[in-house]
Amino acid sequence: xxxxxxxxxxxxxxxxxxxxxxxxxxxxxxxxxxxxxxxxxxxxxxxxxxxxxxxxxxxxxxxxxxxxxxxxxxxxxxxxxxxxxxxxxxxxxxxxxxxxxxxxxxxxxxxxxxxxxxxxxxxxxxxxxxxxxxxxxxxxxxxxxxxxxxxxxxxxxxxxxxxxxxxxxxxxxxxxxxxxxxxxxxxxxxxxxxxxxxxx
Amino acid sequence: xxxxxxxxxxxxxxxxxxxxxxxxxxxxxxxxxxxxxxxxxxxxxxxxxxxxxxxxxxxxxxxxxxxxxxxxxxxxxxxxxxxxxxxxxxxxxxxxxxxxxxxxxxxxxxxxxxxxxxxxxxxxxxxxxxxxxxxxxxxxxxxxxxxxxxxxxxxxxxxxxxxxxxxxxxxxxxxxxxxxxxxxxxxxxxxxx
Numbered sequence: 001x002x003x004x005x006x007x008x009x010x011x012x013x014x015x016x017x018x019x020x021x022x023x024x025x026x027x028x029x030x031x032x033x034x035x036x037x038x039x040x041x042x043x044x045x046x047x048x049x050x051x052x053x054x055x056x057x058x059x060x061x062x063x064x065x066x067x068x069x070x071x072x073x074x075x076x077x078x079x080x081x082x083x084x085x086x087x088x089x090x091x092x093x094x095x096x097x098x099x100x101x102x103x104x105x106x107x108x109x110x111x112x113x114x115x116x117x118x119x120x121x122x123x124x125x126x127x128x129x130x131x132x133x134x135x136x137x138x139x140x141x142x143x144x145x146x147x148x149x150x151x152x153x154x155x156x157x158x159x160x161x162x163x164x165x166x167x168x169x170x171x172x173x174x175x176x177x178x179x180x181x182x183x184x185x186x187x188x189x190x191x192x193x194x195x196x197x198x199x200x
Numbered sequence: 201x202x203x204x205x206x207x208x209x210x211x212x213x214x215x216x217x218x219x220x221x222x223x224x225x226x227x228x229x230x231x232x233x234x235x236x237x238x239x240x241x242x243x244x245x246x247x248x249x250x251x252x253x254x255x256x257x258x259x260x261x262x263x264x265x266x267x268x269x270x271x272x273x274x275x276x277x278x279x280x281x282x283x284x285x286x287x288x289x290x291x292x293x294x295x296x297x298x299x300x301x302x303x304x305x306x307x308x309x310x311x312x313x314x315x316x317x318x319x320x321x322x323x324x325x326x327x328x329x330x331x332x333x334x335x336x337x338x339x340x341x342x343x344x345x346x347x348x349x350x351x352x353x354x355x356x357x358x359x360x361x362x363x364x365x366x367x368x369x370x371x372x373x374x375x376x377x378x379x380x381x382x383x384x385x386x387x388x389x390x391x392x393x
Contacts, residue, residue, distance in 0.1 A: 026228055026369040030313045033221040073310065074281055081274040089270060104320035108271045111313035113225050180219050183378040189381030196365030 013128050014139030021114040022145035022187075023194045032106050032146055033183040039162045042150035043143075044098045048087040048106060050139030052114050054132055056080045057123040061131035063122050076119045077110065084109045094143035114142060149186050154179045205390060206327075210338030210344050212386040216314055217346040218379055221322075223314030227347055228263035228372050230305075243305040245340025247287060248315050250284050252336030256329050257317045277320050281310045314343055346383075350375060 006152050031049070034039040056079050060067070071164050088106045091099040097105070109115070117139055123131040154160060157178025159167030167173070176182050216222040225243065230236045239384050255276050288306040291299050309315060318339050322332045354377055362371055 026224060029222045029228070030221045033224065048376050074278075077281060077310070078274065081277050084273055085270060088273070104317065104324055107276075107320050108222075108317055109311045110273055110277055111316050166266075176381075179380075179384070180221070181377045181384070183221070184373050184377030184380055188370050188377060191370040192363070192366045194271060194365075195370060196363070 008130065008133055012133040012137040015134065015139075015142065016141040018198070019138070020105060020141040020145060020194070021117075022142060023136055023191050024198070025114075025117075026115055026191065028112040028142065029187065031105050031108055031112055032142075033148065033180070034189060035102055036146055036149040036186075037153050037157055037178045038154070039102045039147070039150045039154050040098055042096065042146040043110075044091065045102060045105070046139075046143030046146050048084075048091070049109055049112060049115070049142055050136070051087060052080060052083045052109055052143060053135040053139045053142075055083045056115060057118055057131045057135035058128055060119050060123040060127045067104060072124065073116075073120075076116060076124075079116055080119070081110045114138060119120060145190075148190065149183070152186050153182055157182060203331065206331055206334050207338040209390055210335050211260045211342040211345065212383065213353055215342040215346055215383055215388050216318065217343050218376065218383045220317065220318040220381065223312050223343055226308060226312055227289050227343075227376070228348065228369055231347050231350040231372065233355060234351045236305075236345045239301045240305045240308075241340070241344030241347050242301065243309060244312065244314060245337065247280075247284060248318055248340040248343075249333065249337045250283055250287065251276075251315050251319055252322055254283060255279055256322065256327075256332045259323055272320075272323065277310075277316060280315050280319070284310050292382045303307055314339070333393060346379065383390070 008016065015021070015162075017024075019025060022029060022032050028049075029046055033043045056076070059079050060076060063079075087109065088099075091102070091106060097124060118135060122134045126134070151161065154162075155166060156174045157176070158174045159171050174182075177186070210216070217224070217227055226244075227302060230240045239367070258275060258279065259269070259272060263272055263275065284306055291306070318336050322335060325335075327335055350372065354372065358372065366374075
């Protein structure tokens with residue numbers, strides 16, 4: 001079953017807002033909630049996830065004729081896990097501080113349901129070019145959501161943005177926003193706003 | 201660290217759902233009613249304990265001696281996928297009752313990041329075998345406590361007059377935020393990190 005879309009442009013752009021993985025489909029939110037207390041971790045996580053999305057979508061699309069249907073999930077998981085190992089080794093080698101901040105959540109890119117979702121519903125049924133465009137669109141949508149959350153949480157929680165102090169003198173950091181409850185509240189409010197604007 | 205501390209930390213103060221955000225997709229998706237939440241949390245607790253029991257020896261007796269620890273992600277996820285498959289077959293053959301209550305949730309669990317997350321945290325924190333067993337079991341119970349509380353709240357919410365955009369995922373997130381805040385209150389009973 002190949003889904004029909006008007007054009008390549010549509011395939012690319014719908015992931016950014018209309019099918020935004022975080023706020024519209026509410027997928028892959030474990031990592032989203034966990035890393036967004038710092039803008040720098042969010043950027044690293046966005047790039048890592050987008051890289052894994054694009055490379056695994058391309059591989060799965062190229063191999064789509066050869067993967068037996070019964071074991072397809074296991075095959076997708078192995079492909080995704082392999083690219084995640086690349087990201088993990090790269091971060092450890094070049095950005096050890098960010099790698100320490102994110103910790104085991106890099107490994108959890110494997111179980112990010114956004115990636116598995118795209119593999120199952122799009123890459124496995126489409127040619128490589130649309131598969132890459134779709135993965136990039138979804139990756140950008142995911143990255144923008146992370147940035148949107150982090151740029152509220154880091155300033156409110158620590159009074160900084162990308163570790164630069166931006167708070168006015170005498171500002172008392174609102175630590176709750178750097179901690180887990182803040183993550184849930186910010187994401188909840190974003191979902192509310194976006195669902196009110198683009199009601200189904 | 202003594203075992204009771206690890207258990208209490210895993211269930212309350214460092215709850216994997218509310219402080220580490222693990223297993224959030226099913227947390228949002230199946231917390232709509234109590235029965236399904238119950239089945240899901242049983243399945244998660246069972247598979248989580250089993251996964252830790254199997255991956256610990258693999259990591260410490262196989263990956264570490266041969267210096268291939270960078271393979272842990274690939275190996276762990278494969279082990280978890282295989283375990284889930286085996287458990288599903290066994291439950292289906294042996295107990296129709298168990299299969300009906302928790303078996304239907306098993307296929308979803310391979311991509312539940314709570315399972316993989318717990319095995320990765322177990323490695324990062326350098327737990328011994330017994331500590332890992334206690335930690336994984338406690339984490340499963342903790343995840344269950346959180347999702348059952350959420351399901352109970354959401355069943356009541358059916359009668360609440362919510363704005364259209366807030367229904368479903370939106371309000372679940374906000375309640376989870378409030379629950380996380382109240383779970384932070386448990387922090388006083390222990391002093392661990």
